[in-house]
Amino acid sequence: MKSLVAYYSRSNITKKLAESIAGKVNADIEEIIPKVNYQGKIGYARGGKDAITEKIIDLETLKYNPEDYDMVYLGAPVWASKAANPLISYIKQNEGKFSNVKFFATASSSGFESTFEQLEKYVNVKPHVVLALTTKEVKKDLFEDKLTDFIK
Numbered sequence: 001m002k003s004l005v006a007y008y009s010r011s012n013i014t015k016k017l018a019e020s021i022a023g024k025v026n027a028d029i030e031e032i033i034p035k036v037n038y039q040g041k042i043g044y045a046r047g048g049k050d051a052i053t054e055k056i057i058d059l060e061t062l063k064y065n066p067e068d069y070d071m072v073y074l075g076a077p078v079w080a081s082k083a084a085n086p087l088i089s090y091i092k093q094n095e096g097k098f099s100n101v102k103f104f105a106t107a108s109s110s111g112f113e114s115t116f117e118q119l120e121k122y123v124n125v126k127p128h129v130v131l132a133l134t135t136k137e138v139k140k141d142l143f144e145d146k147l148t149d150f151i152k
């Protein structure tokens, strides 16, 4: 089965998880890079605002076409109880190109449920399964069992 992992990460937590998933399922990996700067304190505030308003932004050129894959893993950090808007922007940019999806998200503590609901609305496909991990679980490598369930 041909798989793609497409993810956005601001501070490398979701990135670590994305790379772990891609390694296990032998997937191509697309890092979503926004043309908007979300780094630093100002970037943090901008991220919160843009997530709340579900702002669609421009992204750097993508390497892969999700249509070419049997399964697409979509991942992002939770921002203000929503998916970080660079992932929403990616989904919008690739509207109608997803048939089988799985969602993964990281957050300090909360907002997973609303994030997955929002993703489902934008992708317009029910995910096979979702994976929610806290920043701490990812940092401390406490996700092996959940990851095994997620990729099977």
Ligand SMILES: Cc1cc2nc3c(=O)[nH]c(=O)nc-3n(C[C@H](O)[C@H](O)[C@H](O)COP(=O)(O)O)c2cc1C
Pocket (backbone or CB within 6 Å): 008, 009, 010, 011, 012, 013, 014, 015, 044, 045, 047, 048, 076, 077, 078, 079, 080, 081, 082, 106, 107, 108, 109, 110, 111, 134, 135
């Ligand atoms: C703008 C912004 C908003 C956030 N909102 C939430 C939130 O609503 N709930 C939560 O538990 N964590 C929230 N966080 C924390 C991140 O989801 C968490 O640190 C995540 O693991 C970071 O992943 P990353 O390193 O891949 O960017 C927020 C972080 C940022 C930058």
